[in-house]
Amino acid sequence: MSIGRDGIAGMVLLAISLVLLVQSFQLPSLPIVPVGPGFYPAIVLSFMAAASALLVVQDVIKHRAPAEAGVSDTPRRNYRLVVAAFAIVGAYVALLPLLGYRLATVLFVGGLQAALDRPKSARQWAVLTAIALGTALVSYLVFERYLLVLLPRGAWTGF
Structure with missing residues (x-):
């Protein structure tokens, strides 16, 4: 083995x-x-x-599994995507105190998801938006309402 x-x-x-x-x-x-x-x-x-x-x-x-002759199983490295992901996380951290948890999380999840696999149709954009909104809503309800953890409020938005 x-x-x-x-x-x-x-x-x-x-x-x-x-x-x-x-x-x-x-x-x-x-x-x-x-x-x-x-x-x-x-x-x-x-x-x-x-x-x-x-x-x-x-x-x-x-x-x-037997390795196919002449085919490399080494994945292609995409450093541009790694830098973009770090930039999106950095923007999330910077915008969190300004926009608040709910709005910043929607933008973060949607932006990171779009950077990883850009939607090509209106239906894919709708799914991306639903996932971003759902992630922010469910995590807000679990942490703020159920666990009673205070999440950051936005200085610009107030919520």
Whole structure:
């Protein structure tokens, strides 16, 4: 069985997430709060363990398949897209205190999604807009309304 860099990284992350997951279950529960301090870390670490295991499986399958002669499996590097993604994240961080969480998140998700795969039709633009609006709305409702985490208000918008 052959394994590559992705498989090794997946195994390391799987081991780390499983160790931390066990430790999250050992956190003391609070009698006043129904959800203890280890609840959300356990959820995140469970997803991390699942994603790491999937990465290992994908790498093993990739290395098990016979390599086609003369075809390079090295992906083409797109540094321009990496720079654009960093610029979009930087703009999000800069606009967050000015526009507020809801509006800045809509612009961030929509802008990053458009940069990664530019929509080519009106239907794709509508899907991109719906995803951006939905992401901002769901994350706002979960954090602001359910978890009672105060999200940034915009100095320019007031919300």
